[in-house]
Amino acid sequence: IKITIIDREGEKHIVDAPTDMNMNIMELVRAYELAPEGTIGICGGMAMCASCQCYVLNAEVVDLPEMNPDEEAMLWEARNVQDNSRLGCQIHISEELDGLEVELAPAE
Numbered sequence: 860i861k862i863t864i865i866d867r868e869g870e871k872h873i874v875d876a877p878t879d880m881n882m883n884i885m886e887l888v889r890a891y892e893l894a895p896e897g898t899i900g901i902c903g904g905m906a907m908c909a910s911c912q913c914y915v916l917n918a919e920v921v922d923l924p925e926m927n928p929d930e931e932a933m934l935w936e937a938r939n940v941q942d943n944s945r946l947g948c949q950i951h952i953s954e955e956l957d958g959l960e961v962e963l964a965p966a967e
């Protein structure tokens with residue numbers, strides 16, 4: 860599937876995202892090196908750091924998974940949170956996300 864990621868410099872990247880590798884959006888950003896090492900995925904995807912926060916730009920065209928309580932709690936504490944904020948590490952890449960567009964939140 861294709862996912863569009865806008866990096867923290869505002870540059871747009873349309874990347875191929877595998878649905879068969881049990882990957883999440885945070886890992887995808889790391890795999891394509893779209894954020895400097897050490898600024899994303901700090902907690903290793905445990906919903907405990909918010910370094911993977913991203914803004915979902917087109918939620919209406921994809922079928923996003925519901926937020927789990929850990930993600931919700933972390934977003935209560937995180938900075939720069941908007942109504943469309945999600946934690947990239949809690950969004951697993953699946954067929955339903957084809958065409959998803961996200962923008963990385965500023966580094967904390």
Ligand code: FES
Nearest residue numbers: 900902906909948
């Ligand atoms: Fe830490 Fe997602 S990587 S909350």
